[in-house]
Amino acid sequence: FGEEMFRKTEHLVLEELLLMNNVVISTGGGTPCFLGNMDLIKNNSFSIYIKMSPLSLTDRLINSKKNRPLIKNKTPEEIELFVNETLVKRELFYSQADRVIKGESIDLDQLVSLVKT
Numbered sequence: 001f002g003e004e005m006f007r008k009t010e011h012l013v014l015e016e017l018l019l020m021n022n023v024v025i026s027t028g029g030g031t032p033c034f035l036g037n038m039d040l041i042k043n044n045s046f047s048i049y050i051k052m053s054p055l056s057l058t059d060r061l062i063n064s065k066k067n068r069p070l071i072k073n074k075t076p077e078e079i080e081l082f083v084n085e086t087l088v089k090r091e092l093f094y095s096q097a098d099r100v101i102k103g104e105s106i107d108l109d110q111l112v113s114l115v116k117t
Contacts, residue, residue: 049097
């Protein structure tokens with residue numbers, strides 16, 4: 001049904017999930033960037049941005065076993081360009097998270113500690 005319908009459905013699901021107690025919600029990369037979702041997240045929960053370099057994100061997408069609609073039929077070079085351009089736009093939203101931690105060298109104990117607070 002296209003990205004617009006996906007984003008509207010995603011927003012509704014996020015609203016429902018945020019009503020729950022003691023849950024961890026792992027969103028997709030675009031979730032915080034649409035329909036006021038970052039404000040919704042910040043006003044109803046504690047947010048953590050697991051920051052990854054564009055190179056790491058590109059590598060993950062290229063080697064992903066899932067077919068992602070936004071990069072379907074793109075070459076590795078086109079995926080790299082897409083990641084770089086998209087990250088520039090989305091960083092504005094991601095940087096609003098309550099905490100930012102580096103994803104490539106993530107300390108799982110630190111992450112668990114943040115989630116438990």
